[in-house]
Amino acid sequence: MQTSPCTEVGRSGETVSPGPVCRDAGNFYPRTRHRRGNGRPEPDLRSRRWNPRCESMQTIAAIVTNLFEDSEYIDPAEALKKAGHTVVTVGIREEEVVWGKTDNSPVKIDRAVGSVNVDEFDALLIPGGYSPDKLRVFDEAVEFVRAFVMSGRPVFVICHGPQLLITAGVLEGRRVTGYASIVQDIKNAGAEYVDEEVVVDGNLVSSRGPADLPAFIRTMLEKLA
Amino acid sequence: MQTSPCTEVGRSGETVSPGPVCRDAGNFYPRTRHRRGNGRPEPDLRSRRWNPRCESMQTIAAIVTNLFEDSEYIDPAEALKKAGHTVVTVGIREEEVVWGKTDNSPVKIDRAVGSVNVDEFDALLIPGGYSPDKLRVFDEAVEFVRAFVMSGRPVFVICHGPQLLITAGVLEGRRVTGYASIVQDIKNAGAEYVDEEVVVDGNLVSSRGPADLPAFIRTMLEKLA
Numbered sequence: 001m002q003t004s005p006c007t008e009v010g011r012s013g014e015t016v017s018p019g020p021v022c023r024d025a026g027n028f029y030p031r032t033r034h035r036r037g038n039g040r041p042e043p044d045l046r047s048r049r050w051n052p053r054c055e056s057m058q059t060i061a062a063i064v065t066n067l068f069e070d071s072e073y074i075d076p077a078e079a080l081k082k083a084g085h086t087v088v089t090v091g092i093r094e095e096e097v098v099w100g101k102t103d104n105s106p107v108k109i110d111r112a113v114g115s116v117n118v119d120e121f122d123a124l125l126i127p128g129g130y131s132p133d134k135l136r137v138f139d140e141a142v143e144f145v146r147a148f149v150m151s152g153r154p155v156f157v158i159c160h161g162p163q164l165l166i167t168a169g170v171l172e173g174r175r176v177t178g179y180a181s182i183v184q185d186i187k188n189a190g191a192e193y194v195d196e197e198v199v200v201d202g203n204l205v206s207s208r209g210p211a212d213l214p215a216f217i218r219t220m221l222e223k224l225a
Numbered sequence: 226m227q228t229s230p231c232t233e234v235g236r237s238g239e240t241v242s243p244g245p246v247c248r249d250a251g252n253f254y255p256r257t258r259h260r261r262g263n264g265r266p267e268p269d270l271r272s273r274r275w276n277p278r279c280e281s282m283q284t285i286a287a288i289v290t291n292l293f294e295d296s297e298y299i300d301p302a303e304a305l306k307k308a309g310h311t312v313v314t315v316g317i318r319e320e321e322v323v324w325g326k327t328d329n330s331p332v333k334i335d336r337a338v339g340s341v342n343v344d345e346f347d348a349l350l351i352p353g354g355y356s357p358d359k360l361r362v363f364d365e366a367v368e369f370v371r372a373f374v375m376s377g378r379p380v381f382v383i384c385h386g387p388q389l390l391i392t393a394g395v396l397e398g399r400r401v402t403g404y405a406s407i408v409q410d411i412k413n414a415g416a417e418y419v420d421e422e423v424v425v426d427g428n429l430v431s432s433r434g435p436a437d438l439p440a441f442i443r444t445m446l447e448k449l450a
Contacts, residue, residue, distance in 0.1 A: 163410075169409070
């Protein structure tokens with residue numbers, strides 16, 4: 001579900017903010033006045049009511065847990081935020097801090113996968129590393145990923161990320177790439193493995209690993225434009 | 226290839242050792258007199274000439290690299306050595322020290338997988354963790370594993386170990402178990418996944434993870450008896 005373009009309109013008597021508000025799918029959302037210590041506005045991650053620049057911003061779920069490949073979450077997430085989108089980390093437990101496998105980067109989980117619905121998000125990012133191996137034993141994570149792919153919304157998957165798609169049983173007949181170690185698993189799942197830096201097949205955008213991040217991020221942003 | 230039972234016979238004029246020697250397949254091998262600092266005899270890992278107790282000892286290759294599941298190498302290896310067998314660690318580079326993922330246990334690699342031949346060993350052990358994921362991108366490791374399974378010699382595989390068998394393309398029609406995260410990969414490889422602590426199918430002995438180690442080790446030792 002993509003948000004509608006926003007229109008800035010004044011609304012007198014606004015109690016939360018005296019400034020302009022955004023119109024999204026017929027609803028008016030006031031700009032938040034909450035700010036963190038760094039001065040940046042704080043989004044309400046439990047709603048879609050976050051659009052500080054009133055652009056065609058989208059909300060991307062990043063499903064991640066321990067031993068994720070640091071750059072495969074951090075670089076796409078930074079690019080998405082820089083483009084005005086919102087990234088919501090989805091994991092096993094809300095508020096949990098998970099750690100990257102290469103640089104030991106900490107990432108706080110915003111939402112537990114058991115509490116989210118695909119309709120809350122516009123796209124899904126699946127970073128690699130060993131995070132997908134850990135996530136694919138959780139039925140709720142697998143169901144979330146399956147529902148996302150079936151919804152037709154964009155799914156951005158890199159490195160070991162396709163492992164989650166394999167367990168979800170959604171790769172039959174799809175064109176996809178992934179990390180070298182899981183090539184046979186991808187083929188055995190009924191997919192066509194393509195050894196390219198980025199492969200687009202409908203709503204599936206896939207890359208092989210950290211070296212492909214520039215192409216992966218570029219294609220991801222184009223898909224969301 | 227299993228060693229023949231040894232017979233202790235005296236051989237006068239023996240230059241290496243004055244003691245009894247072992248007869249194996251018609252050859253006489255003197256007992257080694259080399260001893261390490263701990264007083265234990267040192268096997269020559271490049272030959273099968275190591276049988277200090279002249280029992281039906283066998284030589285087991287353990288294929289392993291970084292991020293192996295510590296207990297899945299250490300416990301079987303200790304049990305094998307205690308039973309009089311020899312364990313030879315086979316990895317990417319000879320002399321390299323690799324590390325476990327849970328307890329950070331160091332293991333020194335005895336032989337590079339590119340330099341070994343299946344005929345040098347009686348059985349193969351494939352510990353799990355993320356070691357199999359790392360090994361399966363090396364053609365020589367995959368070829369070694371494939372040749373081992375095809376040779377009919379026992380292959381002991383646990384946890385993520387079947388990932389190597391999947392890349393080797395040797396699971397079609399086999400009954401096997403493995404770690405929960407790779408169940409779909411095992412099924413997609415054409416195998417029958419069996420959710421039991423230990424599964425024996427011909428020369429393949431498999432278990433699901435560390436909790437199954439007692440049954441895995443017991444069955445392994447029975448297979449080598």
